[in-house]
Amino acid sequence: MITAIANAFRVPELRRKILFTLAMIGLYRVGAHIPVPGVNVNAIAEQVANTAALGLLNLFSGGALAKFAVFSLGIMPYITSSIIMQLLQGVIPKLEAWSKEGETGQRRITQITRYMTLGIALLQSIGYLSLFRSTLGMNLTFVYGFVIVLSLIAGTALIMWMGELITQRGIGNGMSLLIFASIVARFPETAISSVQLGNPVLVVLLLLITVLVVAAIVTMERGQRRVPVQYAKRVVGRKVYGGAGTYIPFKLNAANVVPIIFASAILFFPSQVLALWPGAPQAVRTAGDMLASGWLHNGLYFALIIFFTYFYTALIFNPIDLADNLRKNGGFIPGVRPGSATVRYIENVINRLTLPGGVFLATIAIGPTILFGATEVPLLQAFGGTSILIMVGVALETMTQLESQLKMRHYEGFFK
Numbered sequence: 001m002i003t004a005i006a007n008a009f010r011v012p013e014l015r016r017k018i019l020f021t022l023a024m025i026g027l028y029r030v031g032a033h034i035p036v037p038g039v040n041v042n043a044i045a046e047q048v049a050n051t052a053a054l055g056l057l058n059l060f061s062g063g064a065l066a067k068f069a070v071f072s073l074g075i076m077p078y079i080t081s082s083i084i085m086q087l088l089q090g091v092i093p094k095l096e097a098w099s100k101e102g103e104t105g106q107r108r109i110t111q112i113t114r115y116m117t118l119g120i121a122l123l124q125s126i127g128y129l130s131l132f133r134s135t136l137g138m139n140l141t142f143v144y145g146f147v148i149v150l151s152l153i154a155g156t157a158l159i160m161w162m163g164e165l166i167t168q169r170g171i172g173n174g175m176s177l178l179i180f181a182s183i184v185a186r187f188p189e190t191a192i193s194s195v196q197l198g199n200p201v202l203v204v205l206l207l208l209i210t211v212l213v214v215a216a217i218v219t220m221e222r223g224q225r226r227v228p229v230q231y232a233k234r235v236v237g238r239k240v241y242g243g244a245g246t247y248i249p250f251k252l253n254a255a256n257v258v259p260i261i262f263a264s265a266i267l268f269f270p271s272q273v274l275a276l277w278p279g280a281p282q283a284v285r286t287a288g289d290m291l292a293s294g295w296l297h298n299g300l301y302f303a304l305i306i307f308f309t310y311f312y313t314a315l316i317f318n319p320i321d322l323a324d325n326l327r328k329n330g331g332f333i334p335g336v337r338p339g340s341a342t343v344r345y346i347e348n349v350i351n352r353l354t355l356p357g358g359v360f361l362a363t364i365a366i367g368p369t370i371l372f373g374a375t376e377v378p379l380l381q382a383f384g385g386t387s388i389l390i391m392v393g394v395a396l397e398t399m400t401q402l403e404s405q406l407k408m409r410h411y412e413g414f415f416k
Contacts, residue, residue: 007406008402008405011405011406014171014402014405014406017169017170017171018170018171020165020166020169020170021166021170021171021177024162024165024166024170024174025166025177025178025181027162028062028071028159028162028178028181029062029181029185031064031069031070031071031155031158031159032061032062032063032064032067032069032071032182032185033064033067033069034069034070034071035067035068035069035070036068036069036070036072036147036148036151036152037144037147037148037151038144039068039132039148041066041067041068044066044067044068044132045066045067047132048065048066049066057074057076059182059183059186059387060074060075060076060179060182060183061073061076061182062074062181062182062183062185062186063182063185063186064182068128068132069155070151070152070154070155070158071155071156071158071159072128072152072155073124073125073152073155073156073159074156074159074179074182075159075160075163075175075178075179075182077117077118077120077121077124077156078113078117078156078159078160078163078175079175079179079261080117080120081113081116081117081119081120082113082175083258083261083262084116085109085112085116086315089109090315095109114160117156117157117160118153118156121152121153121156121157122149122153124152125148125149125152125153126149129145129148129149159178162174162178163175163177163178166178171398171401171402172398172401173394173397173398173401176390176393176394176397176398177394177398179390179394180390180394180395183387183390183391184391210388213364213367214388214392216360216364217364217388217389217392217393218392218396220252220253220357220360221251221253221392221393221396222396223251223252223253224249224250224251224252225249225250225252225349225353226247226248226249226250227247227248227250227333227346227349228245228246228247228333228334229245229246229247229248229326229331229332229333230245230331230332230333230334231245231246231329231331232331232332248322250317250349250350250353251353251357252353252356252357252360253357253360253361254313254316254317254350254353254354254357255309255312255313255316255354255357255358255361256389256393257361257386257389257390257393258308258312259304259306259307259308259309259311259312259358259361260305260361260365260386260389262308262311262312263301263304263305263308263365264301264386266304267297267300267301267304270287298366298370301362301365301366302362302366305358305361305362306355306358306359306361306362309354309357309358309361310351310354310358313350313354313357317346317350319342319343319346319347319350320343322346323338323339323342323343323346326342327339327342333345361389364386364388364389365386365389
């Protein structure tokens with residue numbers, strides 16, 4: 001590992017990319033500590049700490065929401081708009097056609113995603129303004145409200161720009177790296193509070209369990225089913241093409257953390273609405289609390305994650321298109337007839353892989369919550385399975401990119 005990092009800094013181009021990425025992450029963390037004008041930070045931090053849904057949003061913003069900083073919305077508006085655009089590509093034919101046009105089509109989709117991000121940021125900033133209205137600590141006039149909303153939207157636009165800069169001029173995965181930095185930034189403080197408030201032996205035991213969970217996530221992230229593909233020989237002029245064998249890799253966890261995000265959004269949405277509805281009946285509030293925590297929340301969370309794993313995997317993998325592309329290029333799966341038989345075979349492979357992937361995601365998401373209820377260690381509340389899953393996934397993807405850059409320059413990489 002140390003040798004690979006040293007090799008990366010020996011290459012001038014890679015060194016510039018790494019330093020540029022670290023500089024952007026540093027600026028991002030600075031913005032997470034600059035509050036919007038004229039707010040009572042302590043009162044807002046207390047309200048965030050006492051609300052489960054706000055605590056989750058605070059985690060993804062790197063603690064910026066608790067300070068009501070200009071980066072309080074974090075990168076989630078962009079992630080939400082990206083997921084919406086990906087879902088719409090399976091519904092709107094024009095978007096699907098753009099996605100297949102290469103760089104030109106992707107540029108159009110990216111532009112729409114940016115505008116949608118600003119729209120979502122506007123709605124979320126107005127929602128936060130209404131939610132924190134009683135704790136902002138100032139006379140909330142139209143001018144003050146406009147300044148706060150404008151500050152939050154500008155912060156989101158700046159984060160989006162920084163993420164795209166990291167993707168273009170840094171080591172890549174700009175948005176993912178910003179989320180990674182947001183989650184990791186809160187680790188030292190939470191770890192220290194866990195040791196101070198909890199049993200040190202229990203904390204050490206939980207850290208060992210975390211190491212095992214990380215190992216399991218790495219295994220699932222790297223695990224894949226390789227379906228063999230054979231290409232028929234073609235003679236074009238005096239040259240012979242094809243005849244080689246390859247494979248189609250199907251990941252065990254193809255959906256990544258998207259099912260967890262969808263399930264969390266659905267279950268926490270009622271509690272967010274109730275926070276904006278002070279006069280809600282007691283029965284409605286009780287139902288909202290049951291959906292936000294408790295055994296009903298855990299059961300629905302588990303089921304929704306598995307459902308969205310199947311749903312999202314079906315969106316990103318189209319067996320018909322895959323089988324058609326194989327046929328057009330003269331490829332076939334050994335022992336499987338081209339056409340409808342190949343489509344059924346690919347569907348069966350995907351369905352068999354999706355179930356264990358969905359169960360694994362649901363277990364990783366719910367397990368730390370159950371352990372926190374039994375031990376009340378703050379480390380489990382702040383760093384659940386979703387956070388670890390995101391951190392490990394981003395770290396593996398970044399290391400893979402650096403690995404390819406080092407191998408191109410004949411250096412030994414991270415993976416031996």
